[in-house]
Amino acid sequence: MDNTSPNPTFEGENTVMLLQACRYVMKVYADVIKNPKKVVPFPFTYISKIEDLLSMKDRVKSVDDLLNLDVLEQALAVRSAIQIK
Numbered sequence: 001m002d003n004t005s006p007n008p009t010f011e012g013e014n015t016v017m018l019l020q021a022c023r024y025v026m027k028v029y030a031d032v033i034k035n036p037k038k039v040v041p042f043p044f045t046y047i048s049k050i051e052d053l054l055s056m057k058d059r060v061k062s063v064d065d066l067l068n069l070d071v072l073e074q075a076l077a078v079r080s081a082i083q084i085k
Contacts, residue, residue: 029084046077053081 028044040048056078065071 025084046080047084049077050081050085053078054085 025044025047028040029047029050031038032040032047032050036048038048046053053074056074059071059074060066
C-alpha cells in the first residue's frame with residue numbers, strides 16, 4: 001500500500017507563465033503600433049482598438065448596464081488597455 005501524495009511545487013512556475021503571457025501581449029501591442037491594420041488573434045482583438053478603448057468613459061449608467069455582457073466585455077477591454085498602455 002502506497003501512502004504518498006503528490007506535492008505541488010511552488011518554484012515560480014506561475015511567475016514564469018505570467019511573464020511569458022505578458023511578453024506575448026506586449027509583442028502583439030508592439031506589432032499593432034508598427035502596423036495598425038494588422039489582424040490580431042482572437043483573445044487580443046481589443047489591442048487593435050486600444051486608442052478607442054482608452055477614450056471610453058461613463059458607459060455604465062445603471063445597474064442594468066452591469067448585467068449586459070457587452071458592457072462588461074468592453075469594461076474588461078478598457079481595463080486591459082489601460083494596463084497595457
